[in-house]
Amino acid sequence: MATSPALDVPPEGPPFKRLKTGSNGVSTASSPAPSHMADLAEQVDAQERQKYIKGRKLGSGQYADVYSAHLVSDPTQLVAIKKIKVGAEAKEFGISYDSLREIKFLQELDHPNIIKLYAVFSTKSQNLNLVLEQLPQGDLLKLIQDTSNITYTPADIKSWMLMLMRATHFCHANYVLHRDIKPNNLLIASDGSIKLADFGLARSFADPFQKMTYNTVTIWYRPPELFFQAQYYGGKVDVWSCGCVFAELVARDVMFRAWPENEINMVKMICDKIGTPTEDNWPGVSKMKGYVTPTEVVPLRPKEHWMAQFRAVGETGVDLLMKMLLLDPRKRLSAEEVLKHPFWTAEPRPSRLEDLPRKGGGMEVMGEDLKRRGGEIPNGGGAGGRGDKVARKIDFGAMK
């Protein structure tokens, strides 16, 4: 605690800004119906709702419809309004865990590389509406996949990874685990920066003694300790996922694309690509509840093995990647340690935002099929899947 957090904060908080009546247009006189005088919370809610004009639909997911909207006061200010659908499971749980988590965490996290939640309001029919930063440029997955239109350099990769790691570190410093980091949850802003989104699986790790589910994180980005059913874990799970994103950016293919996607195949694949988790490289692993590995032990892959595949980011880059994908979570770097790695200051410098590639063919062109996934390939996709048939398209010219 050092000099104790907030020790010098005087008991005066800032004024109850938006609840202040009168001065900012909220007043008891402007209540909707004569028989029903709005209470203070209703006034604030209504005021928030009336700030926006809703426009066309931007997209729609299983949990929400997303609309473009702008501020009444300034039509050039665009936002995205995410209207949460009321599911059949509302009967069992009321407001869903996903929406509550998203709201809880995004309300607290204010960082340039995390999607901004400006406000939440409800409508008469009791729908929750999240007013989010509008990020119309698609997500990182679309860039990775669009091998025929998009080329990018190792400097671009460094720039994206730096933004991702800053976002992740910021979450961890706030005691928040994201637990679902993957390219399609990294949205691209119009200035080219990327923003970590979708906090529907996030949780806080404030209490180290509370057990947590190991059944989280999209399977391809899930770290080995979760396959072995660790019930106490921390920020290192997100670092593994970030490592997977790093590798995917370089190879333009999912690092651990087990097919069919099940846990056994994932463990096999991790053993094959990194090495088999054993007591030697991960003390205590054999006593974990879900510890099962293929009988044939693969020794840890040496650096040359990694270099063959990831040479594009140089020796320092490969060193970092290997340390983000260390099997033993205790040895794996924390987000803070990742940010202290020499990779970021080594040549090449990370690309400036304005030089980063943007979506190529456009979302419309690419069509619905690319919106799918997170791991899944339509039935019959076989072990092929995306990436196999397409040429790797990193701009090798720009590399040394």
Place this chain on the structure above:
Amino acid sequence: MTQALSEDDIYRTSTQYRLWSFSPDALASLRTKTREIAVERLRRSSEQQAARNDEPEVVEYLTEDEELRLTQRYCDQIRSTSDHLKWPVHVKATAVQYLKRFYLSNSCMTYPPKEIYKTVLYLASKTEAIHITVSDYARRISTDPEQVLAPEYKVMQALRFTLDVKQPFRGLKGVLMELLNLAEGLVGAVDGADSMNGDEVKASMLQVRRPPEGNRTQWTPPSSGTLDGKHLNDRIQAAYSAARTLLDAPALLTDVYFLYTPSQILLAAMHVADEPLTSFYLSTKLPISLSTRPQILATIHACADMLAAFDQGAVLTKDERTALEAKLDKCRDPGTKDLIKAFAAMRQDGMEDGKVEEGVAQKRKAAREKNERDGDDLFGPSLPKTNEGSR
């Protein structure tokens, strides 16, 4: 490359600091305002009724103090319900703050706490990662699930859609660890404080005077009068455990979360538990030259006074509560009486508005049931999103 983020920086960006921290005056006037709106609403509706019946009823409204005491009683009810369910302390603390925040913008006469407290506790269980269906929850506390869910949106709105409650428990554990390290001679004082090295700190810690009468610690010095390391260790543990108790009842049943930061609250609790030990601890932490030092100490002392002054006996008894609720029944806002019906109607609209496809719901349900079979039901919900074929 790495930004240094202190807990202080983080606290200042939190919604708790931005929206839910007040000066005592601001807090009082907000409550007054809320009650005024509620009373005005009641007057209008009884005027309308009088116009119809031409028999104006004289209604006696709850006073501000009565509202406060009734709310406090239900904060206590949340504590015992949460304990009954054996939920961890952070769920209880979150739920209590939800209830207290709710009644900053709502009057008990509009929404009686009896109808709200189960909802905030259920909501807190969800935001604090306890996994339980509303029917299980309702069964375990012998209530109707509809009653639990009906005010949920109303509660969310009153909470201004902010759900995170910063708490002093982890910080208190941190102080415990630091004290134990100081006692081992492992660390010295910070620069500019009493500039002692580790061994000097340890030596003078053994000399700290005994806790005075009225401190809450259970620890008493050995009859010999001379302390060794073991005694010191016991003293620290006893102070911690007394402080931990203070963070339960008094800290949750007073306004301290509105008025002070989590670290101020935990240091205040330590102060009430073992004042000399806490003063010693602070003397190793705060440089003498620090200009804000007197202010910091004064704030901690003010918070400590509030915690120490709390009297559990002053919480309404069951009979007092019953009497007050009888009075409340007569001045209860008729416009918000049937929450369940209003909720059902609105939910119907909401469903038609944006419905999740039936197949998706089915799939999600199956996945959830699987997770529950995996023995994961009580901790960390893990609802796989079905749009990602693989979780």
